[in-house]
Amino acid sequence: MTAPTPLIAGNWKMNGTAAALGEAKAIAEGAAGAAGRVAICPPAVLIHRMAEALAGSSVLVGGQDAHWEDAGAFTGDTSAEMLADAGAKLVILGHSERRDGYRETDDIVAAKTRAALRAGVEPIVCVGETLAQRKAGEALAVVTGQVRGSLPAELAGQAFSVAYEPVWAIGTGLTPTMPEIEEVHRAIRATLVEQFDDHGKTAPILYGGSVKPGNAAEILHADEVGGALVGGASLKAEDFLGIIRAL
Numbered sequence: 001m002t003a004p005t006p007l008i009a010g011n012w013k014m015n016g017t018a019a020a021l022g023e024a025k026a027i028a029e030g031a032a033g034a035a036g037r038v039a040i041c042p043p044a045v046l047i048h049r050m051a052e053a054l055a056g057s058s059v060l061v062g063g064q065d066a067h068w069e070d071a072g073a074f075t076g077d078t079s080a081e082m083l084a085d086a087g088a089k090l091v092i093l094g095h096s097e098r099r100d101g102y103r104e105t106d107d108i109v110a111a112k113t114r115a116a117l118r119a120g121v122e123p124i125v126c127v128g129e130t131l132a133q134r135k136a137g138e139a140l141a142v143v144t145g146q147v148r149g150s151l152p153a154e155l156a157g158q159a160f161s162v163a164y165e166p167v168w169a170i171g172t173g174l175t176p177t178m179p180e181i182e183e184v185h186r187a188i189r190a191t192l193v194e195q196f197d198d199h200g201k202t203a204p205i206l207y208g209g210s211v212k213p214g215n216a217a218e219i220l221h222a223d224e225v226g227g228a229l230v231g232g233a234s235l236k237a238e239d240f241l242g243i244i245r246a247l
């Protein structure tokens with residue numbers, strides 16, 4: 001079984017207007033020949049313009065969330081089909097800022113993942129423990145529980161990735177130690193194999209939470225780390241390219 005193809009995905013969160021498309025183009029130019037797949041997930045309203053701006057490059061465009069229904073009376077929401085129509089190839093689902101801020105449960109994340117698959121959009125499903133859960137020794141139980149609950153059986157045979165993002169490491173400059181990252185990534189891999197047999201070996205497991213050019217090489221070469229989900233450092237081409245080159 002060959003190792004999963006690594007993926008570096010930038011999560012722009014609620015940052016970026018049309019003025020930021022130049023930064024995306026600089027990322028695409030610099031990422032040519034990258035040792036893995038590269039994606040930028042901008043705010044939904046920028047997806048279409050970014051997909052057009054990056055057409056012909058190897059950089060993929062993704063969404064940051066999608067509704068679990070394909071269409072309907074859901075004011076303010078965006079369906080996976082709409083993301084696909086706008087040019088998104090991937091979508092981040094179950095980010096901790098959605099789980100915490102919008103009370104997204106594992107069941108909701110699993111339903112959104114099914115919706116992404118129906119639309120042909122590759123899901124990046126996020127999991128991660130809080131600091132209190134880590135201090136209580138519950139990190140592995142929480143994360144593997146989220147993997148079991150958020151990844152539906154329909155993912156069997158489909159392309160997807162899991163992003164391990166310790167909540168306390170997001171946007172804080174704090175990162176777990178390498179043994180801590182490897183311990184969680186190995187536990188996620190074992191859970192994926194339990195759920196999906198051999199196919200569970202093919203999904204990259206991304207690490208996310210304060211990944212920067214300075215720590216990327218060490219993190220990206222850790223056991224079972226198959227890429228990164230990058231927030232703040234994906235907004236500037238220079239920083240994001242520093243991470244991509246560390247692959």
Ligand code: PGA
Nearest residue numbers: 170171209210230231232
């Ligand atoms: P950060 O965010 O890189 O700014 O810590 C990561 C994320 O939330 O995906």
